[in-house]
Amino acid sequence: MIATIARFELRRNLRAPRSLVYGLILFAVAFLAENALAGAFDSVTGGSGQGKPFANAPFFVHIVTSFIGCLSLTICAAIAGDSLLQDFEHRTYAMILSTPLGTPRYLAGRWLGALGTLLVLFVTVPLGLFVATKMPWLSADRLGPNHVSYYVLPYLVATVPMVLFACSLFFGIAAWARAMAPVHVAGVTLLVGYLISRTLSDGVHDRVLAELLDPFGLKPSSDLTEYWTTAQRNVQLVVPHGTYLVNRILWPLLGVIVGLVGCRRFRPAEPQSHARTKAGPPPAATTQRTRPHIDPSIGHFVRWAPRLVLSSVRQLLAMRQFRVLAAVEVVLVLAASRTAGQIFGTKTWPVTYQMTELLDGTMALMLFALASIASAELVFRDRQYRMQQVVDALPTPSPLHFWLSFCSVALVQLVLVAIGILVSIGLQLGAGYHHLELGLYATTMLGISLPTWLVFTAVALVAHTLSPSRSVGHSVLLVCFFVPTILGKLGVEHRVYLFNDLPPYTYSDMNRFGPYVAPIVWFRVYWGCFAVAVLALGQRLWPRGEAKRPRTRLASHGVPWAAVIALVGMIGTGAYIHHQTDVVNHFVSEKQAQRDAAKTEQKYRRFLDEPQPTITAVELHVDLWPRELRARLAGTYVVKNEATRPVTTVLLRRDVTAKIARLDFDRPAQVTKDDELGIDLHALGQPLAPGESMTLTFALDYANRGFHNDGEPTAIAENGTFISSGFFPHLGYDENDELDEDDIRKREKLGPRHRLPAPDDPRARLRNYVSADSNFVSFVATVSTDLDQTALAPGDLERTWEADGRRWFTYRTPQPIVGFWSILSGRYAVARDVVDNGGAAPITIEIDHHPAHTYDIARMMDAAKKSLTAFSTRFSPYPRRSLHIVEFPRYASFAQSFPALIPFSEGIGFIARVDPTDDKDIDYPFYVTAHEIAHQWWAHQLIGGRAQGATLLSESLAQYSALTLMKKEVGREQMSRFLTYELHHYLMGRAGEAHEEQPLARVENQLYIHYNKGSLALYYLADVVGEDVIDRALRDVLAKFAGQGPPYATSTDLVAALRAELPPTAQLLVGDLLEKVILWDNRVRTATMRELPSHLWEVTIVATLKKVGVDDKSEEHELSIDEPVPVGAVDAHGHLLTIERPVAHGNGLTATFTTKEKPARAGVDPLHELVDRSAEDNLMDVSVP
């Protein structure tokens, strides 16, 4: 009987036209996703598939199948809900339920039918993925071999449990509520909530919980595979085990339980509800009839419009959907605020821009849904409640209904935004943050965000006005919502053509909206005109009486002048925007930039073989006019021919946006300009002989004019200018600017990429890796700026004065510096301190910061003092008299080191809220400061030659210096938490490697190697052999190479120095850490303890060890183990009790050690110092045998 119903239901569902539509949609999404993965759209956007797995790798098939499952929630909701509710909609339930069938069997049959339907429909997903791989236009090198298991397994593991979960859940809700609306609301809520919450989890902690809480299994499956390399992803099936397996069983079970509960509450009878009534006494009967004055004039309606709007608003606010959206919004803001802005799991102060960014992000989908739902309600309510004949026969002008609806939806959106703002303010106050900046809330949310949604609302209202039903309107709007994204993917980059788009902007506490005001305003006006045009036409379309065709309705009132004017306005502003983005400024797409880089390489790489002069002295005269957003960069370079052949032609590189007032040598030259690529060739009248010098004099004018399509230049800012040396002219061809990705190089018809020379290559020591056209240069800079600003440049301040209503500063470095500098200017508050520098003059430390950002100044100052003292003692005396740490706007989030000058982004430390009592918090302002100060030695004194391994000498050593300093401050346990992040980022980085992973000593500027692996390796080495041994080696290298031009140091010098200092026992280790790629997979098997009579605890652990080497073809080989391995135990609070390093022979390890306190967990590598791919099985609870 159940089977009969199920079969009937299945047949009915599959025959319904909408099943065809759903099937086609699923197929199309899968098909398109696979095409996108295989790079079908890359050639238009300039994207690259470099280093990614094959588009049909089992890994991708799995992830895409899971993700489409999650996106298809609404389909599950529609089918599951409808299979039950159709009987109520068609009012056939009375007939069906009066048969002897019985409710349980009826429900079971319907449920099975819906489930079967969905399972059949979802077969189209693997089908779409598979069919796409056979498409002739896809490039064969992006596709690997196909295997049926690649498609079947994801269907079984991802789709079937998801369908079981979703179908049961929605069926239960439908049975419970006996209405479709709650089912849809549940579907949308689950989807939106899920998508947004996905972006919130930070990846390292509470992992198991986050993995279990994901109903679609995306989190556990991507965690399972996150450290997989490309080779693994290409062939390895995602077989569920561990948490993923539990997850895949848990959710369907949960769905079925909710379904059963819902079905138990299923009551087939009509609900009866009676509201109580307050019956007041009737008023004295007014028998006298006076005809009230009827005045259906515009004046009347304008006067009473607020009342009418309020009445509609009340109705909208009472909708269940609104309450759900508001509740979801609140939950999302609360959830998002927990992790917003976190770095290393450490909070920031909830500054207002962070809250508005968070609001903006979480509210987008809510406001979209609200615009569509509320517009539909107002358009369709009269029809739905059969009021339209009554209302249509009233003397109200039709456009009035339209405008009232628009205002009502706008107001309801305002209410939602206000709720978001109130929650944010509550969070700020709750966090003890009182600098609320209500004006910023108003500007961002009401001035930028809400108008964006009003434009969308205009479209939503018209779309619904024209639609025959709500669902048609919703679908059309869904397409509208994604159109900009899709068009963008298809290569349409100009925002004038991307509906309702806005150039990206960044708010900075320092520079406020800075250069972004004009583009925001103009684009808002542009789309505002569009909205007005849409509204002006839409007001004529309001359906009234017997439906007339839209075209007749549109034409029935003569020429729509308002719409015409608005359209003219739109065309006008559009033309103006075009003028700004394409004429005043140049719009360079990503693909165009790649093309330019390719052209540069093709035309000018030959100059690598031509001798080029080297800069030996730099004298800068920089004039900044921050208020006018312009600057003149002038000065002279003394350039010398350090080669053995005469220089006949000099290649000069300059920024294409600069206006050149002067750029010439002090000898005649014939100049060939290439304005497209910004390269000039100066054929010298008289060649520059070897050893001879000449002078280059330059004056480049930069001015921010108008605005751009995709972000504004931020180097020159009203407050917070940060001009780097790239804005100045440079000599010779720079290999660092070449394209790196193989597939893009192939597309641009370039040969294979040019690798860095090996450390032992003779070319390795000729140039340093930072500046292609100089070695160590003498440096002096004179900078003028507005009277209320302070300007900074590398070096010590020599002189500052005021003249001509401006402030002037001269900075000079006592010793020559690496040819790499920057100029800053802003209105700062200054924190000063002084630190001793051994016998030399004390060092003045200044932190120039935004006056409101006082939170972390003390930490930074502390870090600066401790760093300077420690590094001066440990490495060599600090060679300058001062150190400036200067805050710059958060347009970039890094800190950078120049001689005596450290620009530091406001986003990565100035609003950090490190809780010293919380041992989970990592004091990253301290860490970043220490790292940058360490660069005063590692990069600005010891600089590597342009070769593999160069950044080991700067970035990794800076990490080593900072980490050893931090360890003194916070202790080993907290460092192990920090190292967990480093390990995670290293493993993630190597999984995403586009070329091949290099050992540290041959790192090719790969961040995850020189930062994250550098930290792990050098920290561990120091832990094993002691800091002072390593410091000794570092001093040796420094003494040999500091401040010297060619021959430059390479990583071989560092490795040799270390080997010379390290004991024989550590020689293997230094090779493993620096010269090889080694991964561990250690696991504790048993951990037991017994109490000794001396109140000590004796712990015995048994562990399995696995050590793997990765060769230069990314292949793994297991290595034999014969070396010390850390073992230890922690107490119930996770505090380390002991760590020892017994020598392990082979894969098994049994170790016994004692602790003074009772251990809670014990095992191998308790501080996560080894590079272990699954660190969570290192420790286990200690048992008493």
Next chain:
Amino acid sequence: MPTLEISAVQKTYPGEVHALREISLSIQPGLFGLLGPNGAGKSTLMRTLATLQEADSGTVRFGDIDVLEQPERVRAVLGYLPQEFGVYPGASADELLDYLAILKGISRSDERKAEIERLLVKTNLWDVRKRPMGTFSGGMRQRFGIAQALLGAPRLVIVDEPTAGLDPEERNRFHTLLAEIGHDVVVLLSTHIVHDVEELCGQMAVIDKGRALVTGDPLVLTEALRGKVYRRFVAPADVAAQPGLTVLSSRLQAGRPVLHALLEQPLDGWEVIDPNLEDVYFAALKSAR
């Protein structure tokens, strides 16, 4: 006092469905009953008069208003109760009346308040005025319908099949309400229930297939049939077998079939009876077919 003059109004729906064929009616103030079977064109005519639909040709004048050309002017004096209508289920009666009153153009709030109170009392909805109307019974909802139609003391009231589905008590109450207003305004009542017209209307028309078959005072029309309407009880088998006779209606009385027929002279087995409005109605339909 304005009268409603309908002349030669024609409406054809797509597919050659003639809803109105050159219909002409002259309607004086007071209650006017529009009788006709389902599909006769009543609702099309009502919707056309209520400005919800356009006619293909013809003219309609209400006083100095050209109804077909000046819908805004009509709407200002119109009260309309459509055949099928609903309410926002969450709204209460007084809220919704206030909302509709504003839409109707009653600008002064004191007048609006007085008007709403008057109508709520009159339609006996005062006690339930704060209740969400989703909980209203059919009769209550219908009374609300008449209350909204009477907002702003309209001069032209159009009520389309208002009594369908009402119990006898509600129907009586409804008739009283209609009768009260029907003195100085044009009230056009469409129905297929002869009884409604009999009780309420001083003028009427029978329409079928888009044509007005008869118009006039119901009493006069009934009187005109006096002596022509006959009745006979027959065996069930003989109901259909009455060749050459104009049978007006056949129905059951106490389980026995009884026929009404229009006879020029007495006939054997047939007894003459007092004609009623139903006979007028059927006679009109018969004569047209």
